[in-house]
Amino acid sequence: MPCGGGDVGLNVWVEQGDLLFYVSRSGVFDENNVVPKLGRVRVRLSPSPFEAGGSFQQELKLNEGYVEVTGKKGKLNVIIKVWIDVFKPVIHVDINGSSPVSAQAWYESWRTVPGELKGNARSASSYKWAKPGIAVFPDSVRYENNGVLFYHRNRDSTVFDAIVSQQKLEDVKSKLWNPLKNLTYGGWMAGTGMVADKVISGGKYADTPFTGFGLKSKSPSRNVKLNIYLHTDQQKDFAVWKKGLFEIVAKAEPTEWVKTLEWWKQYWQRSYIALNASNKDSASPVWQVGRNYQLFRYMLGCNAYGTYPTKFNGGLFTYDPVFVDSSYHFTADHRNWGGGIFTAQNQRLVYWPMLKSGDFEMMKPQFEFYLRILGNAEIRTQHYWGHKGASFTEQIENFGLPNYAEYGSKRPAGYDPGLEYNKWLEYLWDTSLEFCLMILDQQHFTGTDITRYLPLIESCVVFFDEHYQYLAAQRGAAKLDQNGHLVLFPGSAAETYKMAYNSVTTVAGLKIVLERMVALPSQYGSEAQRTHWKEILRRVPPLSFREMQGHRTIAPAQAWERIQNTEIPQLYPVFPYGIYGIGQPDLETAVNTWKYDTEAIKNRNHTSWHQDNIFCARLGLTEEAAALTIKKLQNSGRRFPAFWGPGHDWVPDHNWGGSGMIGLQEMLMQTHADSIYILPTWPDDWDVQFKLHAPLNTVVEGEWKGGKMVNLKVTPENRRNDVICSKCVANRF
Structure with missing residues (x-):
């Protein structure tokens, strides 16, 4: 399951008694513009409550933004809390036991020796299929101050230089901004009461050999804290980068837990959409839509302060590709459609x-x-x-x-x-x-x-x-x-x-x-x-128009030479550009485009970046919008229900989740100029509690239950006159 905060994301799981997590961070790019994981961490306890014969539970505490793992075996109870400081790039693993335990932790790296991307593995880089073999340069990992120091420093020549040469920009190269030059990223892992342990080589997880750099407890304790401090910077001098890293170590404080909890509290209070909340039914696709909307919004919140936007093809939460495609025997750094490509x-x-x-x-x-x-x-x-x-x-x-x-x-x-x-x-x-x-x-x-x-x-x-x-x-x-x-x-x-x-x-x-x-x-x-x-x-x-099946429709252009993909651009005047929609002129032409344009009909789809659910919501087609939104936001079929994909891209497919969110929002509330349309495309039998934002610093909160609007609050109050609700009494509430 995902866990994150600030600009750091983890994939957290327990396997054969060990707690493991991958570490990702926004703004990390290697020489080939791959977005590599910063590594994998493994934690093992002795005695262990997670081994066979004990009880076990792993839970994403959504309201508080952290993962809790609990285990009980005999008289031993252990709670592990994994959380990320929202305001500093620090990962915390807090272990609390009913009796003393010894802890071992390994920083695991699969990039300690030179490597090469071949075949489909190349698509994780900017070179993709255009280069037969792509060299992967190793990271540096070593013990320092009873912790593990790990980092990657980009070599002098990167894909930036190759692209400038390829695209005949050498004459202006000195004027071009280069984010890859001297980019250094990594961190330091250390634990309270922990010292350096032995290095384990020859390990293998999924398809990838790795080396583990271990730490261990000096003595058993009921409370163990493991921290990973991260730092990314463009610096000519490595010493300056290292100084910056240990400044983060020095400034990290346990009190940040309270600030992080408060941030997540405010995040969830700011906005929500909850479907059939009073009748929880995890097998109901409609209930799943509401739950998964929240789960995906959590994943977006994990990169609230990233130096780079959340990537559409996996964000911070990609994992071993063999679990996405059994033929992809690549490292966990992989994602289709590149890392530095937007x-x-x-x-x-x-x-x-x-x-x-x-x-x-x-x-x-x-x-x-x-x-x-x-x-x-x-x-x-x-x-x-x-x-x-x-x-x-x-x-x-x-x-x-x-x-x-x-x-x-x-x-x-x-x-x-x-x-x-x-x-x-x-x-x-x-x-x-x-x-x-x-x-x-x-x-x-x-x-x-x-x-x-x-x-x-x-x-x-x-x-x-x-x-x-x-x-x-x-x-x-x-x-x-x-x-x-x-x-x-x-x-x-x-x-x-x-x-x-x-x-x-x-x-x-x-x-x-x-x-x-x-x-x-x-x-x-x-x-x-x-x-x-x-x-x-x-x-x-x-705009251009044409007649399709006897009806006036929006044309994709005045003329064109060929059709070759599966998008429906003739409805982009509906979304994103809002020329047509609820409360606007000539909606019939846009509806006709959805209903009668044979090319548009052929290209209908709900997966990945397809936005048919949004079109239908803005066109007022309630039945179609509801059916497509269910297909978008119902359980993914993977262990974590909001890990959709791969669709056209990768897992988790973030443009799949994003388009699902937009469609659900548009079913609930649409805005045009200063007008606010409530429940314009909402099924009568979907109970919902919502809080959404509208133009002019307006917040709309409401509850639709049993086919009636039972509550509607508009802030500020003077914006209530701009609210239009066709489902409400006398078109006003």
């Missing part, structure tokens, strides 16, 4: 639900990710095409350049070096617009100052305005069409409609983001900037 189509679904759950501070890692790589995206635009704007391609590295493998190593002579030579990703620029809208939405929800992010938002829209005029000028004398609109060609509607003309995702994204920019309070942007935003908005072409 695929926006998937990442967005992890972060959208944080708006209505009120987890605004947790959105910062995703926003800061784009802000950090903004400079590199603008430099590549200027270098290749000589104009302004940030060109964010799909599948970008953590430094903002296209992924090594997806960019394409076998490219035709003379092919534009600014483009990915890739039939799935070519001309797919518009995914960054969703994160721009996410930032604008947070401002609308909270009133928080987003001045810091305005250059990012502006650069994203300026890119489209300047780049497509640039392309038009390469083809002919006119930069705009006869109506004064941009000609958004070549483009892409998601990865599905390729070489598109006026893609629906690009048009909708530009239209909504620019409208929201213009509507910002006057403190944002100068008069000249605002005039420019309005000019760009006027140049955005309209």
Whole structure:
């Protein structure tokens, strides 16, 4: 089961009497942009209450954010509490026995010697299939101060250097931000009353040989505390990194337990959705939806303060791949679709639900990710095409350049070096617009100052305005069409409609983001900037429509060359861009698109990043939304019920869980401008207690029970007049 806090995640389990856990942390990347585990820890007690013949229980204490393991054998009772300090990167293992026990602990590493990624194992790195063999450099592990010091320091040459060379950016290399250079990560494991023990080599867990560096109790005790202190930093001097690590050791205090408990308490009080809470039935798919919504939100909370956003393909909680795919005999560092690669189509679904759950501070890692790589995206635009704007391609590295493998190593002579030579990703620029809208939405929800992010938002829209005029000028004398609109060609509607003309995702994204920019309070942007935003908005072409089975529907583009993936971009004006929805004009056209577009029907799916449940919720299709939400959020079939996947990605599939959360929220509450629609797509027979956040610092709490609204509280009270509830008496409560 998962356990985490701050930016640290553990997979915790008990096996053959030993407590084990994998350690992960946000912002850890090796030379190949793999996100490696920081290691595995094994704890063994003597005498042990966990051996055969005793009683055993392991429980995730959700409200308090920790894992408790209890065992009883004979007269010996032991409670082990595993928790992570939310405010400092420190893992605590607190062991309390009814009588004295001796403890042994091992830091286990499978990276003490050089290795190599081959075959499908390469997909954990940024090189993926584009390099036959990928060298894995060893970590350093040794005893120090009666503890185990472990760390990895990236070598001078990393995938950053390979990508800069591949993508012909050597001339501007000195200007590019490089997060991998001198990156050092690791930690120190020590225990109270524990000393260094022997090293055990030749061990093997699942498919992976390992070496264990042991500690042991000097004498039996009723109370044993084992701590793992973590540190990550970019430093030229290793001594500076090491000093930083032991400063964390010196500042760690037991009193942080109280602060961590309080943080989790506030987290759960901030927002919740509980289904059929008064009638617990673990076999009921509807009850599972409510329970698993909370479990997945817990997993997101474990990376509240990460230096990098929670990864869509496993987050902090990946584990031995052989338990995902029996043919994958790789280390626990593995995940499909890379570690340092951020695929926006998937990442967005992890972060959208944080708006209505009120987890605004947790959105910062995703926003800061784009802000950090903004400079590199603008430099590549200027270098290749000589104009302004940030060109964010799909599948970008953590430094903002296209992924090594997806960019394409076998490219035709003379092919534009600014483009990915890739039939799935070519001309797919518009995914960054969703994160721009996410930032604008947070401002609308909270009133928080987003001045810091305005250059990012502006650069994203300026890119489209300047780049497509640039392309038009390469083809002919006119930069705009006869109506004064941009000609958004070549483009892409998601990865599905390729070489598109006026893609629906690009048009909708530009239209909504620019409208929201213009509507910002006057403190944002100068008069000249605002005039420019309005000019760009006027140049955005309209959406396109087509007739399908006798009904007017939204078209994926004005024209396209081919269809090749399974997305439904023609409904992106419904979600994320909200042009159509409850309480808005012409909803029928959007509903027709779901019902009658044969291409959309063919691509319906509930797994992984598919967002059909969200579409149906926003379209007011209650029966369909409920059925799809159950498929999204019912038990995963794995030991931990919210470890969904692999879907299209990996286990646990975080964009699967995120899209499930969004759909459930939208069934309960939708917002348009300042209006709040309660229970717009909610089944009468689903009892629910909820607390969600809405624009203008509004919180809505309610209970629907037995087909009636029995309680509704709106804070502040003056926002009650903006609440619309068609299920409530006289459409108002």
